[in-house]
């Protein structure tokens with residue numbers, strides 16, 4: 001498998017900014033720079049410059065560093081086609097079907113609306129890496145701030161088709177609180193209990209729970225399992241459409 005080096009840069013209260021590096025070509029980039037300073041510090045430590053800035057969606061905690069980093073490195077900003085009007089620093093729009101070249105690697109753009117209307121996710125098949133912003137979280141999913149429940153469920157189904165080995169790099173360290181909620185929905189799930197224990201250990205040690213393995217998310221994340229009868233039963237909707245189960249689970253999390 002081709003390698004893509006991903007460095008987590010914690011930013012703001014619970015965001016992860018991702019510095020990406022292709023060792024084959026030396027290309028460097030950043031995904032969702034919440035703020036510029038920690039990114040510049042991490043780049044300086046590694047002795048690298050930025051070749052590209054990638055945004056999954058328009059929220060300030062994913063784009064706040066765009067302008068300063070773009071000015072410092074004179075590199076382009078690529079962001080979702082549906083949100084160009086909301087991200088004035090964008091140089092090139094991305095939408096589903098686009099392939100973004102990054103050094104020797106390629107990122108496939110997947111439209112994943114729901115959290116925002118134009119949200120995109122980036123999948124590098126060769127390296128087995130997914131950047132999904134605030135669509136899929138470990139053991140959770142993003143809040144529906146602009147899109148519909150149908151859109152978010154469809155977006156999660158798209159991400160669920162990716163290979164189990166895919167490493168999921170999401171926008172926030174929300175895993176521990178997500179685990180508490182997931183356990184109320186799916187208390188008999190041994191894989192979930194094991195992941196919740198692992199998450200507690202990692203957080204206790206001050207370590208990130210990211211990346212998550214997509215195969216583990218498929219087995220433990222209740223938002224990816226709205227078409228599993230166990231989850232339907234947990235929310236009292238046996239036989240209901242998966243999107244209705246998803247809606248109920250998402251609403252329960254909003255009120256958790």
Ligand code: ZN
Pocket residue numbers: 057059062115134
């Ligand atoms: Zn967001």
Ligand code: FE
Pocket residue numbers: 059061062134171172
């Ligand atoms: Fe966010």
